[in-house]
Amino acid sequence: MDREAILKKFEPNLSNILYIMHDLQDTNPERYLSKEDVEACADYLNVPYSYVHSVASFYTMFSLKPRGRNIIRLCESPPCHLMGAHSLLDYLKGSLKVDVGGTTKDGMFTLELTSCLGACGVAPAMMLNEEMFGNLTPEKVDAILDKRRKEI
Ligand code: FES
Structure with missing residues (x-):
């Protein structure tokens, strides 16, 4: 599933941010949130890039660098x-x-x-x-x- 399709699964509400981030990360073959993922999530939810980045940094279940399978x-x-x-x-x-x-x-x-x-x-x-x-x-x-x- 591509990034656009993942985003469209959810209403563009901030309450969906963790679900969206999880799906983006899980579908990335390198199991992380790329810069493009963070940007797409921020644009979709109409929040600053730094907001999504800080959420990704706060929770240990998210990674901002490539990981293993x-x-x-x-x-x-x-x-x-x-x-x-x-x-x-x-x-x-x-x-x-x-x-x-x-x-x-x-x-x-x-x-x-x-x-x-x-x-x-x-x-x-x-x-x-x-x-x-x-x-x-x-x-x-x-x-x-x-x-x-x-x-x-
Ligand atoms: S301390 Fe609770 S699972 Fe390890």
Whole structure:
């Protein structure tokens, strides 16, 4: 779906800004809001470019720079931290050979951190795109990422 078609799905009300931004980002193959996306959203909603840009900067679920085809968002809030998220992060950084915010060389995964995902009961937890995973171990993470690699 092109940018124009995405915008037309929504009434040009400011209350739709997050929906529009989500759709624009999700349909971008590099899973980010490009300058053109931000401009189009601002024009459509009749707000300044800086307004949309500041919304995109405020929420961690939006990115203003290109990312991989899959976004790993590991929870770094205290319950997950206490249950081993920190060592899981070290494991992910080592196995993917990226730092936080980085994208693997093959463009498959971007590694990000997030605050509580609301899944503290199964800490440590992460999201892979829209899907939640808990009770993570390095072995489970490997299985999740391998499965995703085979799906693409
Ligand atoms: S602290 Fe990690 S899901 Fe709540």
